[in-house]
Amino acid sequence: xxxxxxxxxxxxxxxxxxxxxxxxxxxxxxxxxxxxxxxxxxxxxxxxxxxxxxxxxxxxxxxxxxxxxxxxxxxxxxxxxxxxxxxxxxxxxxxxxxxxxxxxxxxxxxxxxxxxxxxxxxxxxxxxxxxxxxxxxxxxxxxxxxxxxxxxxxxxxxxxxxxxxxxxxxxxxxxxxxxxxxxxxxxxxxxxxxxxxxxxxxxxxxxxxxxxxxxxxxxxxxxxxxxxxxxxxxxxxxxxxxxxxxxxxxxxxxxxxxxxxxxxxxxxxxxxxxxxxxxxxxxxxxxxxxxxxxxxxxxxxxxxxxxxxxxxxxxxxxxxxxxxxxxxxxxxxxxxxxxxxxxxxxxxxxxxxxxxxxxxxxxx
Numbered sequence: 001x002x003x004x005x006x007x008x009x010x011x012x013x014x015x016x017x018x019x020x021x022x023x024x025x026x027x028x029x030x031x032x033x034x035x036x037x038x039x040x041x042x043x044x045x046x047x048x049x050x051x052x053x054x055x056x057x058x059x060x061x062x063x064x065x066x067x068x069x070x071x072x073x074x075x076x077x078x079x080x081x082x083x084x085x086x087x088x089x090x091x092x093x094x095x096x097x098x099x100x101x102x103x104x105x106x107x108x109x110x111x112x113x114x115x116x117x118x119x120x121x122x123x124x125x126x127x128x129x130x131x132x133x134x135x136x137x138x139x140x141x142x143x144x145x146x147x148x149x150x151x152x153x154x155x156x157x158x159x160x161x162x163x164x165x166x167x168x169x170x171x172x173x174x175x176x177x178x179x180x181x182x183x184x185x186x187x188x189x190x191x192x193x194x195x196x197x198x199x200x201x202x203x204x205x206x207x208x209x210x211x212x213x214x215x216x217x218x219x220x221x222x223x224x225x226x227x228x229x230x231x232x233x234x235x236x237x238x239x240x241x242x243x244x245x246x247x248x249x250x251x252x253x254x255x256x257x258x259x260x261x262x263x264x265x266x267x268x269x270x271x272x273x274x275x276x277x278x279x280x281x282x283x284x285x286x287x288x289x290x291x292x293x294x295x296x297x298x299x300x301x302x303x304x305x306x307x308x309x310x311x312x313x314x315x316x317x318x319x320x321x322x323x324x325x326x327x328x329x330x331x332x333x334x335x336x337x338x339x340x341x342x343x344x345x346x347x348x349x350x351x352x353x354x355x356x357x358x359x360x361x362x363x364x
Contacts, residue, residue, distance in 0.1 A: 054073075055070070072127075108123070
């Protein structure tokens, strides 16, 4: 997967270079011309951890039947501390797992990572060509769309539930307690979160309202992750907030941004989706039924030891500490804007209090 020669600038992705990347997955494809439609850097709209560009590709006639001509190019942006474990992780998903996962996700044309420079390239279909919608915490998301996203998660989790492949060909998958991604999240990110708490009055007051501190949330999150590592493991999307979901015209859902993909416990994904997708009153009204639906789908997917509702409900409540701490305390306003940040944090904090998360974590 070491791919020297990944350019730093989008303008340097020539037809010949793009052809080389694409041919790793599609050997007959040849790009004759490329046009940059739009380029986005850190702080532009929803650009969070990667620079992005929309490209139009012209293929040599007859070389790329069915491949998309309008694509999204994701690459590293130039910051002092690149979140390179996230880049390597997402490249691994698209190189090694995308074609076998039983969920709606973007088609990948190329996925390469350079271990020396930590540069990467992901070339994905431009989903706007399929008329998809990209919801966020400010959107009115139909309950049916949340159900569809949960069905996707059940299919994903069911496919890899306690699979022996975790000790075989999938042994490279990282977890919430081990690996470079975990090191990044538990050693570097806490400094960023503490700075957010110290400098953002809203976040400071919210943490105080939860009768917590940055240090206590970190300690609690680590305890939950150690505990849930002892529970049945599966493949997680890892970052399943509503902003990483896309909706097709029929309101069926797909999953974007696999940078935090890990092996872990299912409630991590389930809770983070439900608590960010729905307004507080709707979440309170529907979350138990949504959890029951997910558990039923998990059983339908062939999982013989799916957790019972009471067990799942307790672990669902515990995972909220990750959503509050890593999910949105870490996210600066420049990433998604003030309103999306605050609404996500308010939803997660309300659920944290509703579920008695602090007490559930203290039991560990």
